[in-house]
Amino acid sequence: MSVKDNLRIIKESLPAHVTLVAVSKTKPISDIQEAYAAGQRIFGENKIQEMTQKWEVLPKDIDWHMIGHVQRNKVKYMAEYVSLIHGVDSLKLLQEINKQAKKHQRVIPCLLQFHIAEEASKFGFDEAEFNDLITSENISALQHIKIVGCMGMATFTEDQHQIRREFRTLKALFDRAKIKFPEISTLSMGMSGDYQIAIEEGSTMVRLGSSIFGSRK
Ligand SMILES: *Cc1c(COP(=O)(O)O)cnc(C)c1O
Numbered sequence: 001m002s003v004k005d006n007l008r009i010i011k012e013s014l015p016a017h018v019t020l021v022a023v024s025k026t027k028p029i030s031d032i033q034e035a036y037a038a039g040q041r042i043f044g045e046n047k048i049q050e051m052t053q054k055w056e057v058l059p060k061d062i063d064w065h066m067i068g069h070v071q072r073n074k075v076k077y078m079a080e081y082v083s084l085i086h087g088v089d090s091l092k093l094l095q096e097i098n099k100q101a102k103k104h105q106r107v108i109p110c111l112l113q114f115h116i117a118e119e120a121s122k123f124g125f126d127e128a129e130f131n132d133l134i135t136s137e138n139i140s141a142l143q144h145i146k147i148v149g150c151m152g153m154a155t156f157t158e159d160q161h162q163i164r165r166e167f168r169t170l171k172a173l174f175d176r177a178k179i180k181f182p183e184i185s186t187l188s189m190g191m192s193g194d195y196q197i198a199i200e201e202g203s204t205m206v207r208l209g210s211s212i213f214g215s216r217k
Contacts, residue, residue, distance in 0.1 A: 003031055004038040006212045014206070018199055021065050021188075023209030025050065026216045032058060035212065042083075044207050048074040055081055067151075067188075067207055069123050072096045080104050086111045086151040086188050086207075089123045091133055094145055101144035109148045111188055114173050116166040117155040124152060130173065134180040149186025149204075150174040154194055163194050167201035174202070 001009075007022070014020060021044040024032050032043060032054065041061060045051035046068025055064055055078075063083035070087050078085075079100035088094055088110045101108040112133075115124035125133065133139060152170040154163040170189055178184045190198025192211035199206065210216060 003034040003213060007035055007038050007040055010208060010211060015199065017204055019186075019205045021067070021205060021207045022212050023067065023191075023207050024054070024213065025068075025209065027209075027213045029054060029057060031213050032062075036062065044086075044209075048077050051082075052077050065207075075100045076103075079106075079108065082108060084109045084111065084148070084186075087113045087123060088147075089113045089115075089125055091136060091138060094139065094142060098142040098144045107144050107146050109146050111149045111151040111186060112147060112177065114150060114152040114170055116152040116170045116173075118157075118162075119155055122153050127173070130177075134177070146183060147177075147181045149184050149188060150177055151188035153191070154189075154198075156193075160197065164197050164201060167194075167198050167203070171202040 011020060021042050022035050022040050023044040025046045036059065042063045042065060044065040044067040048066065051064055051066060064081060065084045065086060066078060066082055067086045070085060070093060072093055075096050085097060085108060097108055097110060113124035115122055115126050150170065150173060154166040157163065167189055174187045186205050187203050188205040188207060189203040190206040192208050195206040195208060
């Protein structure tokens, strides 16, 4: 099936309150153009350099979301244009995003990434680190970032119960984060293999790659 058909079927199945991020990492410009022609405007990438190369040549009304792990020394390459950074996992990173956003006289929306999976390889705050963050004075001083929600990735497993449990944990953390940051409204949770469960557990934003563009190498 074509990118256009995949997108149409997925969009029809998503509830109105769930935003679709089309994850175009590793995919060519032509695939993004096809999705764009079908009306998609939000694209997710996990490498800053690749995202910037695509941003340079593609229409400027695309919203670019950074969904991958962010190295602090690369924030400057996307600060001018990035619409949402999903993977914020430290105060130091927030401070760097704030600094770079200030240079461009803008406010960059950010999601706090939580570590909910069993795998040690996935990034994000744990509960204790999150507590440190929200009680830190430093965070209120950051005028050029806006924390608009939370993000997390479930364990890569066949075990649906485990996935659901991890998403529930994330939803509970999201509800707690809302108390500290009243502007929080986005819960980025769910990928091609688990987004239906994520939506049942309260997701407001799903990040889908292979189910739109086909599998990656
Ligand atoms: C690659 C990626 C996705 C999309 O994965 P699919 O399984 O292809 O839908 C979603 N979120 C993150 C953080 C990713 O790195």
